[in-house]
Amino acid sequence: MSVAPTADAGRSRRTGSLLAFAYLLPALVVFGIFIFWPLVKSVMLSVQGTDILGNPSGFVGFVNYSKLFTDDGFLQVLWVTFAFTVLTVLPSIAIALFLALLLQSRIRGVKFFRTAFALPFAFSVATASVIFGVLFNPASGVLNGLLSYIGVGKVNWLTNPDLALWSVSGATVWMQIGYNLLVISAGLGALPDDVLEAARLDGASGFRLQRSIVMPLITPQLFFLVVVGTIHSLQSFGQIKILTVGGPEGRTTTLVYSIYEQAFANNNSNYGYASAQAMVLLLIVLVITALQFGVLERRVFYR
Amino acid sequence: MRSSSRVGTALTYVALAVMFVIVLFPVYYGLVGSFMGERDTNSFPPALWPVHGVFPENYSNALGIIPLGNQYLTSVLQTLVITIGQLVTSVLAAYAFVFLPLRWRGFWFAVFLSTMMIPYESIIIPNYLLISELGLKDTIAGLTLPFLATGFGTFLMRQSFLSFPTELRDAARVDGAGHLRFLVSILVPLSRPSLAALGIWSALSAWNMYFWPLLATEDPRHQTIQIGISQLKTSDGDSPGMVLAGVMLALFPTLLLVIFGQRFIVRGLTAGAVK
Numbered sequence: 037m038s039v040a041p042t043a044d045a046g047r048s049r050r051t052g053s054l055l056a057f058a059y060l061l062p063a064l065v066v067f068g069i070f071i072f073w074p075l076v077k078s079v080m081l082s083v084q085g086t087d088i089l090g091n092p093s094g095f096v097g098f099v100n101y102s103k104l105f106t107d108d109g110f111l112q113v114l115w116v117t118f119a120f121t122v123l124t125v126l127p128s129i130a131i132a133l134f135l136a137l138l139l140q141s142r143i144r145g146v147k148f149f150r151t152a153f154a155l156p157f158a159f160s161v162a163t164a165s166v167i168f169g170v171l172f173n174p175a176s177g178v179l180n181g182l183l184s185y186i187g188v189g190k191v192n193w194l195t196n197p198d199l200a201l202w203s204v205s206g207a208t209v210w211m212q213i214g215y216n217l218l219v220i221s222a223g224l225g226a227l228p229d230d231v232l233e234a235a236r237l238d239g240a241s242g243f244r245l246q247r248s249i250v251m252p253l254i255t256p257q258l259f260f261l262v263v264v265g266t267i268h269s270l271q272s273f274g275q276i277k278i279l280t281v282g283g284p285e286g287r288t289t290t291l292v293y294s295i296y297e298q299a300f301a302n303n304n305s306n307y308g309y310a311s312a313q314a315m316v317l318l319l320i321v322l323v324i325t326a327l328q329f330g331v332l333e334r335r336v337f338y339r
Numbered sequence: 340m341r342s343s344s345r346v347g348t349a350l351t352y353v354a355l356a357v358m359f360v361i362v363l364f365p366v367y368y369g370l371v372g373s374f375m376g377e378r379d380t381n382s383f384p385p386a387l388w389p390v391h392g393v394f395p396e397n398y399s400n401a402l403g404i405i406p407l408g409n410q411y412l413t414s415v416l417q418t419l420v421i422t423i424g425q426l427v428t429s430v431l432a433a434y435a436f437v438f439l440p441l442r443w444r445g446f447w448f449a450v451f452l453s454t455m456m457i458p459y460e461s462i463i464i465p466n467y468l469l470i471s472e473l474g475l476k477d478t479i480a481g482l483t484l485p486f487l488a489t490g491f492g493t494f495l496m497r498q499s500f501l502s503f504p505t506e507l508r509d510a511a512r513v514d515g516a517g518h519l520r521f522l523v524s525i526l527v528p529l530s531r532p533s534l535a536a537l538g539i540w541s542a543l544s545a546w547n548m549y550f551w552p553l554l555a556t557e558d559p560r561h562q563t564i565q566i567g568i569s570q571l572k573t574s575d576g577d578s579p580g581m582v583l584a585g586v587m588l589a590l591f592p593t594l595l596l597v598i599f600g601q602r603f604i605v606r607g608l609t610a611g612a613v614k
Contacts, residue, residue, distance in 0.1 A: 055518065056439035060447060063428040066488035067454050074465035075457060081464065135358055141351045149355050151598060155366055158597035160547030162565040163586045167369045170380075170579050178368060181384030213362060214597075222605050271458050274549040278569050292460045299464050300554060307464055318461040325456045 078318075082311035090305030100312035109286065110294070110313070116201065117270065117290040123205035124212065124272075125265040129258065131209065132216030137246060140224055150221070157214025161274030168207040169194075169279055197284045204279050204288050208272060216261055223257035224250070263328045267321055291317050369590070373397055373583035380579040397584035401571070407585065409560045410567040413479070414546060414589075417563060420483040421545035422538055429492030429537060430530075434522050436493070437500040438508055455490040460550065467554045477561040482552055486545065492537050495607060499533035500526065536607040539600045546593055564589045 082100055085093040104110050139150050156164070171178050172193040180190045193203040227250065235249045273292045276282060282289035282297060289297065291313060298310035371387075372380060376394045379386035401407060435441055436448065466485055475481030503526070511521040527534065552563040559567070568585040571577055597604065 052440040053442040056435040056441035059431045059435035059439060060441075063432040063451070063488035063493060066428065066485070067450070069469075070466055070485035071454050071457060071462060074462035074469070077465035077468075078462050131358075135362075138351055138355050138358070141348070143348055143351060149359065151601070152359060152363055154597060154601060155594070156362065157604075158543075158590060158593040160565055160589070160593065161549050162547075162569045163369075163590045164365070166568055166571070166582060166586050167365050170372065170583060171365065171368065173579075176381045176383055176385050176579070178385055178387070184384050210362070210365060218601075218605055219608055222608055267458070271460055273460065274569075277549075277553075295460060295464075296550075300467075307468075311464055314461040314464060317458055321458045321461070322456060 078311050081307050082315050084308050086308040100309050113289055113294045120290050121269040124208045124269045128209040128212035129216055129261050132213050135217055136220040154214050164211045165275045165278035194280050195284050197287045200280050200288050220257055223254040369583050373587045375580045377578045397580040400581045401585040405567050406560045410564045414564040416479050417482045418542050418545040421486045422541040424487035425492045425541045428488040429496045432493045433496035433500050436497050451490045451493050477556050477558045481555045495537050499530045536603040539603045540607045
């Protein structure tokens with residue numbers, strides 16, 4: 037039973053492969069029904085019109101796509117998405133990096149701080165957004181309360197068109213710190229002791245050690261965070277839905293929020309146009325992923 | 340030399356303390372605010388700690404105003420089903436990739452990899468339509484079915500299986516163990532740390548999900564706790580203390596996971612990378 041006769045080797049390889057396929061099958065069924073088929077259907081929806089009940093109303097070619105480029109609202113959506121990504125990705129990495137370097141110090145209590153700073157990671161987008169909603173409250177929120185002590189009048193954090201995106205971004209930066217910190221700390225923890233020791237013996241210390249030795253060694257982690265963070269920010273939805281509902285004047289309507297608005301808000305059921313926007317999102321994410329694998333990755337220092 | 344390092348240490352503590360206050364303030368206010376009455380939260384400038392008494396009844400009020408008990412149960416069930424589902428499908432698929440002769444291995448590998456590159460939001464409309472047509476809105480099935488398998492989980496388990504020598508399988512075969520028995524009684528117990536990592540990641544992301552449960556449920560009694568608390572905030576006239584109490588209830592399980600499971604979370608950070 038344990039040794040297959042050689043004459044049957046070919047057949048047993050085929051049945052072996054069938055067995056392997058059976059092990060893959062449960063996952064493949066889920067992927068097929070809930071990822072690949074919906075992907076095909078998204079493309080199909082995006083080239084169809086939609087009647088008022090939300091049913092596809094026949095092939096319309098690239099009408100939904102050409103609408104994207106002529107719709108001023110959608111140009112604003114792209115701009116807001118870009119601004120939101122810039123305002124969230126880099127600041128959250130910079131803050132996490134600063135914290136991670138502080139936590140590298142050999143001082144007492146580091147363990148306590150390490151756990152404390154990871155706590156934002158436990159927050160869901162809903163829990164964090166609701167808390168920030170309370171803090172941002174213009175009439176009784178703590179932020180305006182603290183500002184009043186230095187004589188600043190009440191700020192409309194979420195309803196001022198020039199400020200809302202900054203406020204939502206600030207809350208998002210906070211949500212991302214915990215994850216970024218864990219990644220950078222893991223990278224710092226894996227630094228080769230001998231390299232650091234050699235650098236110290238050569239007289240490098242403090243800022244010099246960080247800049248010339250530590251930073252180049254953790255570029256893979258930082259690069260990973262830029263890519264993952266960008267994709268994550270592009271997918272942000274909950275904080276916008278909970279804090280600003282895309283407003284004021286659409287100034288916080290990002291691509292994903294726009295998809296939601298077209299398809300689901302106020303029973304819009306504009307599935308065709310929303311699907312065209314969804315394809316734009318897919319394209320952007322695929323391009324970023326391709327960049328990660330192709331161009332940029334070679335420039336990063338790997339051990 | 341010594342004094343300069345002492346200054347350095349002092350500066351580090353100052354920086355840590357400042358960052359601690361800034362970063363942890365929302366956590367602090369969420370917790371303390373959940374015990375404050377309206378006299379404290381609605382005054383201006385608002386109190387930073389309970390000046391006019393402590394109000395634990397915020398919690399019972401939160402439980403009373405929305406069907407939070409039901410929603411909690413829904414979240415627990417949803418999290419359990421997704422976590423167990425992902426563990427099972429990931430372990431099986433990873434086993435096929437590592438220990439079984441698989442035709443077109445590269446192709447299937449690419450299929451699993453590609454699932455990680457498709458942003459869920461770009462296919463959420465057809466998924467919503469499908470779940471609606473199947474009549475699965477407001478059900479645990481509707482909340483969980485799309486998430487029962489992940490490329491991430493498969494690659495995490497594959498990484499773990501790859502670390503075992505192939506002799507392990509040969510030895511088991513000599514002892515007469517078939518594939519399933521080898522997997523269940525030898526590999527799975529040996530892979531406990533990776534299983535814990537995957538389980539914690541699955542549970543965290545399932546519990547914290549927002550977009551999909553928002554679409555897949557309508558009836559408040561069948562919504563998850565995340566949707567429940569976000570609507571607490573928008574329904575008019577809710578006292579901030581009670582809203583924050585709801586938040587704390589939703590936060591409690593994940594807070595425990597992050598505090599006590601950090602070791603496993605870090606393991607999952609890098610293990611999923613395909614290299």
